[in-house]
Amino acid sequence: MIAELGHFAIVLALTVSIAQGVLPLVGAHRRIDSLSAIARPAAIMQFVLLALAFIALTMAFVGSDFSVLNVWQNSHTDKPLLYKISGVWGNHEGSLLLWVLILAAFGFGVATLGNNLPPTLRTRVIAIQGLIGVGFLLLLVFLSNPFERVFPVPAQGTGLNPLLQDPGLAFHPPFLYLGYVGFSIAFSFAVAALIEGKVDAAWARWVRPWTLAAWVALTIGIVMGSWWAYYELGWGGWWFWDPVENASFMPWLLGTALLHSAVVVEKRDTLKSWTVLLAILTFSFSLLGTFIVRSGVLNSVHSFATDPERGVYILVFLVVSIGGSLALYAWRAPALRGGGVFAPVSREGALVLNNLLLIAATATVFIGTMYPLFLDAITGEKVTVGPPFFNATFMPLMVPLLAVMAIGPMMPWKRTDLAGTLSRMKVAAAVTVAVALVTLYLSGFDPILAVLGMALGTWLVAGALVDIGERTQLLRIPLRDTLRRGYNLPRSAWGGAIAHAGMGVAILGITGTLSWEIEKLQIMRPGERIGIAGYELEFRGVEPVTGPNYEAARGTFHVYLNDELVEIMQPESRRFTDPPMVTTEAAIRPRNFGDLYAVVGDSNGDGGFATRIYHKPMINWLWIGSLMMAAGGLVSLTDRRLRVGAPRRSALPAKTERRPPQEATT
């Protein structure tokens, strides 16, 4: 019964989304207010219906209703409650439902929060959002119904992939989808602006918070996935340049570019058609990612069970939505004339450089991801593209990006006296050189990449500190005044500085792990000791343990520092029966600026066990830095001008925007 209600709700949602997508567009074009007025209630209705459907599916999972095919295929009565719930989106159909639910939630957000938007723009944005919904709901209702029944009803479910039964991964997809789908709003705004033929500061002010929110969610989602890979896959890697990882990374790169170019539109009323194109591309890459994951064109550990019909459908949908919006762009964008002019060396110039480098980086990831497919399509030859390609192409692009990133926020708009700006970076430069020299000395003049990475990371962190220090006149005026200035700084300035510093911290973490990781692989017998990074690990043996839905072999290591017991580490190897699979649970202890990481494997049948011990220096910095980036985004999101929303142009033209103090004086 509940499943039928859910099914009914998604069918209704489809019809509502058609109304939401078509009628308001006609209404806005022909100036028929009664048709335009459908937009808001339809968006609200669609959200309510999909929320109902999602609750219905969740109830079926929680109650282990195996008469629902999807529940039977992905759940099991012995599964802990958390994984019964996460099982809802741990499969193609359920995750698609979550996807359309989030899409509808964003439409709902514009419908309910968008009071200060120009009415026709709001109507069109909601309508475009509805049209995207039509595309996905067709797929959901006709090709991926999550409420399909199965008869006779099986007594027990087949279980969720044990690798996915993990708290980190339970919430990885919702965040990722919030990010992917959040970019749909930027897309809808871009298409609506193209239809209206107008892009102005108010438009950019509206696009930015939505993009920022999506970007924050995507950042968190990617970090969660990476962190999961780190501790669950058991070989200590955290990024594999796998096609599906790349599929989430490309929208992130483009979204980052979009965030920055939207600032230029807002403050300087220029780069308009470029920003609109970026908004379209960012969401297009989200859609492309969906296609890659769900059509089976590329091989990946992440792929859902694939179905050629779905692949064909999603491709058609891509052609209509992306092709359509790019055609609209080709037709309408030439009319979007920019206002503000700027010198090449200026804040705008730096942001253009940022965009170019991010686009180039996206292009390299894209080529690396798609090349195997295209080569196969053209010549029939099969290749795989691995990390060496990405390291050789992606990394060099990051160097100039990071170098400029530290200075960019300090450059004034329109025209920058580069020497003046650089002179303010003296302290940062000195710290950077010092860190580089120390690294060079400590690493025995060996890995040049370590020196470069440490220098760039330090440069970014120091640059962000100098930026905030300059804006608050730190040490130049009494501390009290500095604090007051700090309090009064726009939140977006704080957010930017935190995010940039976070990037620096993450770079330091990546560099540290890549350069100084130690790995030890061996057979150990109980009582044996092994030394790593100044610690002694004593292997105490392996004992069996029983979990809720698995049997595990738990190894125990006693960790000694200077003959003193400091940690006990207990990695597990878990054997699940439904479905049969073995997972490793690494034991990880943050220690000494890094992680001690231990994995226990199988017995060699002779009293010994295969063990792997790693020391991963500074790996935590990667997680902390990434979370700082997300936190910076959140702080920026609370900026007054975004909270208050976009004022009408006449009320506060962009040119009289209050600037941070030091910019007014330069």
Add this chain to the structure above:
Amino acid sequence: MHLRYLLPGLGFLLLAVGLGVGLTLKPREIPSALIGKPVPEFDLLTIEGRDGGLSSADLRTGTPVLVNVFASWCGPCRQEHPLFMELARTTDFTIFGLNQRDAPDDASRWLEVFGDPYNKIGADLSGRTSIDWGVYGVPETFVVDGSGCIQYKHISVMTRDVLEEEILPRMRGQKHVPCEKR
């Protein structure tokens, strides 16, 4: 209309055509396509600390062989490894290892730790040979008959059930699939 505004759309059009062709390729169907076909030609050196390599000629000696694709970086390989050790102890089957994309000393250290059931090992450093074999995940295991014709392919971890129901009969010449010419 300015040409430069058309470029993104044209680029996407190219991409869409490529994706469309890609859909028809279905990389997951490669394995079944190779059953009943001769093994792809290859000639590989072996891993550090062993003699001889592995080439397609070794698969045409008249006796059926098992070819197991493994790597030291592959967790599931560890899980199925005891089964191959057992086969090596209790039967006189020929078992070949295809070591995929491994650092040479990692592979030999791995075999030292877990035991070495292989009669011969080919080191597929570039992954090229694996791709010719249609390998898309490690581990995978093939049964090849005495004439070098692929009889069976098992994807992912070898289990006792699969071993007894699918692998052993074929190693004894049952369920034989006639060989096609390429």
